[in-house]
Amino acid sequence: MTAAALPKPPNTILIIDDNPDTIRLLSAMVREQGRVLFATSGAAGLELARMQRPQLILLDVEMQGMDGFAVNEQIREDPDLRSSAVIFVTAQSSPEAEIACLDAGAVDFIPKPLNAAVVQARVRNHLRLQSALAALDDLANQDGLTGLYNRRYFDRQFAAEFARHRRHQLPLGVVLVDVDDFKLFNDRYGHQRGDACLREVSEALQDGARRPGELAARYGGEEFVVLLPNVTPATLLQYGDWLCRRIAALGISHPSASAAPHVTASIGLCARIPTEGDSAAAMLHAADMALYSAKRAGRNRSVLAGDTLPEMMTG
Numbered sequence: 001m002t003a004a005a006l007p008k009p010p011n012t013i014l015i016i017d018d019n020p021d022t023i024r025l026l027s028a029m030v031r032e033q034g035r036v037l038f039a040t041s042g043a044a045g046l047e048l049a050r051m052q053r054p055q056l057i058l059l060d061v062e063m064q065g066m067d068g069f070a071v072n073e074q075i076r077e078d079p080d081l082r083s084s085a086v087i088f089v090t091a092q093s094s095p096e097a098e099i100a101c102l103d104a105g106a107v108d109f110i111p112k113p114l115n116a117a118v119v120q121a122r123v124r125n126h127l128r129l130q131s132a133l134a135a136l137d138d139l140a141n142q143d144g145l146t147g148l149y150n151r152r153y154f155d156r157q158f159a160a161e162f163a164r165h166r167r168h169q170l171p172l173g174v175v176l177v178d179v180d181d182f183k184l185f186n187d188r189y190g191h192q193r194g195d196a197c198l199r200e201v202s203e204a205l206q207d208g209a210r211r212p213g214e215l216a217a218r219y220g221g222e223e224f225v226v227l228l229p230n231v232t233p234a235t236l237l238q239y240g241d242w243l244c245r246r247i248a249a250l251g252i253s254h255p256s257a258s259a260a261p262h263v264t265a266s267i268g269l270c271a272r273i274p275t276e277g278d279s280a281a282a283m284l285h286a287a288d289m290a291l292y293s294a295k296r297a298g299r300n301r302s303v304l305a306g307d308t309l310p311e312m313m314t315g
């Protein structure tokens with residue numbers, strides 16, 4: 001999936017309140033503005049928030065057990081939840097109480113007794129703000145030329161997937177793709193055609209990373225990277241060969257290239273089950289070494305880390 005193709009889910013509003021009557025009342029007030037979920041305790045609310053990533057959380061301050069401030073603190077500390085905006089709902093309407101809510105990191109404050117028009121106006125404004133922030137976030141994660149995810153986003157996702165695959169002891173695959181003799185392409189056709197070529201290659205990569213959890217990114221210059229969850233080395237090798245053929249089949253003319261008269265790419269692959277001493281950086285390094293082997297062996301091919309090509313053995 002590319003940054004440009006990120007799905008836009010409907011707004012989700014989570015109400016956390018231990019009073020079912022208040023939940024009913026609030027739900028009726030905001031149901032036109034998004035999908036409404038609710039929880040009757042702080043702990044259940046946090047669990048639901050982690051699963052559903054709501055844009056907005058309407059959080060009761062005065063709850064039995066974990067109160068609103070304690071729930072809010074956990075939301076602010078959790079990287080997966082931090083982007084959800086919290087509006088406190090409280091019967092305490094003194095300036096001090098209002099300041100305490102805003103100081104705790106809530107974006108707003110709704111006083112009880114609830115007034116439908118006030119609730120709807122506040123929720124509408126904050127959903128708009130949340131959507132603008134999400135759009136900015138998408139832009140920050142996107143490569144300007146190709147629309148693929150950028151390196152910053154990839155690095156973050158790779159670290160998270162690496163940790164997840166280590167936890168569950170699953171094989172993770174990383175694929176480094178480098179366009180062959182691209183300097184010669186720019187020299188011959190100019191930078192603009194070079195840019196167009198990179199866009200076409202990106203589309204091929206995007207086509208090859210559409211399954212859930214797969215991710216294609218521009219790593220820099222004429223180098224790209226694909227992350228494939230839960231993939232064995234044998235499957236990854238097939239994938240690398242397929243990608244090589246897919247890029248060559250674009251048929252972009254490149255008479256000065258060394259491997260073929262059209263644009264090709266060399267690919268370095270690494271798939272393994274992450275262990276304690278392993279790291280995402282080490283996996284990427286292994287893929288990079290494999291890519292180097294592919295270049296040395298004549299380009300337009302993919303090499304799996306750990307495999308030694310005959311050309312490499314003779315130097």
Ligand SMILES: Nc1nc2c(ncn2[C@@H]2O[C@H](COP(=O)(O)OP(=O)(O)OP(=O)(O)O)[C@@H](O)[C@H]2O)c(=O)[nH]1
Pocket residue numbers: 145178179180181182183184186190191192193194195198220221222295299
């Ligand atoms: N048009 C264009 N060119 C770029 C972009 N980013 C990097 N390049 C060019 O990509 C070329 C990469 O050249 P090299 O690193 O020498 O590699 P190469 O010519 O592809 O050779 P091999 O990798 O060994 O096959 C350089 O000429 C860069 O200027 C870009 O965004 N647009």
